[in-house]
């Protein structure tokens with residue numbers, strides 16, 4: 001079929017779908033404003049459907065797959081979109097949801113043998129692919145039709161992917177986007193992994209980890225509709241700025257209501273009042289604003305207190321404390337009435353073991369009280385003196401069963417690790433270090449439990465910065481392990497607190513509970529940038545795999561020696577040139593320290609260039625021109641990146657990961673400035 005005919009054919013189908021969407025939208029009447037609860041609920045559902053149809057009206061689908069089921073005579077065209085659209089009259093799907101089982105064929109098929117199969121709820125479905133087509137629709141108008149496979153035509157092998165390259169070449173604003181139209185097969189496999197797994201993803205910079213994890217949530221909600229709920233899912237990201245950056249993706253995928261937070265915020269809430277966190281800026285200054293040795297990192301409190309062996313010590317101490325909770329004393333509410341310690345211990349053991357200790361303590365004390373009332377008898381119990389004397393004895397006994405707060409318990413059990421913070425008391429909350437938060441959270445869960453419902457699924461982004469203890473705590477707020485844990489050891493710049501090998505985390509789970517994937521194709525940056533960044537890590541040990549670029553070529557990476565010249569002058573020259581190029585919508589200037597950032601920000605302002613200066617306590621990234629310390633840029637991306645101080649004095653041999661993070665933030669352009677000797681990390 002000629003290209004024109006194809007286009008006409010697709011335009012006709014699009015018109016049919018558009019007409020159907022318009023008619024369905026017209027059928028949804030005005031909002032219900034009455035008081036009837038059932039009507040209100042129905043109205044909510046209608047509004048939800050309306051939102052879906054309105055989204056679909058702009059871009060109802062992006063792909064077409066012609067599939068012939070085994071034994072069937074004809075090909076069935078399947079149009080794949082962000083949300084399914086059905087014909088109101090008749091049950092024929094006009095558009096199939098991207099998460100439907102059959103849609104997996106669209107993503108997993110990359111040429112080769114067209115005899116394929118997919119798993120449906122009713123079993124394996126086999127068949128043959130006859131056509132794979134990408135369709136670009138904007139504002140309801142068909143723009144492009146690109147076939148990547150047609151049955152009977154020679155398979156060139158290079159099925160991929162004009163469409164993908166087009167998308168990757170676009171410039172970015174201040175928000176991460178969905179990728180439903182171009183999910184790659186290795187990403188699709190992760191998105192569709194079954195629910196009850198702790199799924200670990202090691203992926204190189206720009207391989208789509210964050211994006212894929214968010215799509216996986218949308219998939220799980222679709223696939224396990226009756227089993228998982230959005231309000232029992234949680235996304236943990238490194239900071240609030242990053243949360244803002246990713247906040248657009250789920251709504252684009254039609255998913256709402258998922259809690260997005262940081263580990264610290266989550267833990268603080270669990271601990272209730274009474275605890276305040278020392279500012280995170282202290283930690284960052286400690287590790288990034290002055291020189292640090294390997295030894296200091298190895299022996300950092302975060303590594304020690306987050307380790308598996310500390311977790312074990314903690315659990316043992318809690319077990320022991322629980323064992324010794326019941327004192328070696330009888331309970332005797334009045335002379336002649338006595339319950340021996342062994343008996344009371346027996347009762348304590350009868351309380352359900354999965355209940356938090358202090359709840360069991362409470363129930364035991366209530367049981368003792370009931371026992372006392374029965375033993376004394378109703379008649380004597382109504383005598384005020386008898387009652388108050390016995391109750392006083394009961395209270396005295398209860399006071400011998402300690403009921404500490406998490407902070408008090410920790411300080412008493414591990415005085416060498418944690419001192420009862422000053423100011424901790426009734427009026428002012430106790431200030432604690434970030435590395436003590438996970439410990440306190442674990443103690444809190446063991447002592448008091450939580451009011452929160454167990455989480456159906458938890459996503460942990462930048463998980464290389466997590467300690468085993470943090471993950472163990474999160475495992476405890478789930479019934480079964482269902483997590484997506486993603487990160488990149490090569491970007492482990494916070495290794496004074498995080499892990500160095502994935503096994504540190506995976507060994508918390510039974511092998512059959514875990515799955516592990518690696519992503520080594522990078523979609524963010526041009527080949528030139530990826531090859532440059534890979535060279536930085538060459539010297540690093542630990543068997544790191546270099547990122548594999550998608551074949552997208554751009555400008556060469558530039559380096560410029562500024563000698564004794566003024567840094568702000570040099571930066572301003574480059575930025576002025578870049579800002580003339582409209583395709584560079586977001587530009588970042590990255591410096592090694594916050595101090596340099598501040599100076600450069602002021603210098604650029606003097607030269608008439610306004611920029612946003614990002615700092616550790618920042619809530620939002622707005623796009624445009626941004627100056628940011630390199631260690632805070634992790635997870636973000638920019639059309640162009642200027643590394644302003646790529647000097648040997650700024651990036652020493654230990655800073656390879658940091659420099660790697662900086663370089664891999666760039667999509668299209670990367671330039672490094674240095675005075676006279678560039679960092680040896682980029683020497684070749």
Ligand SMILES: Nc1ncnc2c1ncn2[C@@H]1O[C@H](COP(=O)(O)OP(=O)(O)OP(=O)(O)O)[C@@H](O)[C@H]1O
Pocket residue numbers: 164167168177178179182183184187203204205206207208209210211212488491523524634635636637664
């Ligand atoms: N299949 C895809 N199609 C189109 N774009 C993609 C695809 N996969 C990833 N991308 C794009 O690549 C960029 C990097 O994605 P993302 O930030 O999710 O990667 P990451 O692995 O989390 O990166 P990092 O570890 O560097 O933070 C994003 O702009 C994303 O939209």
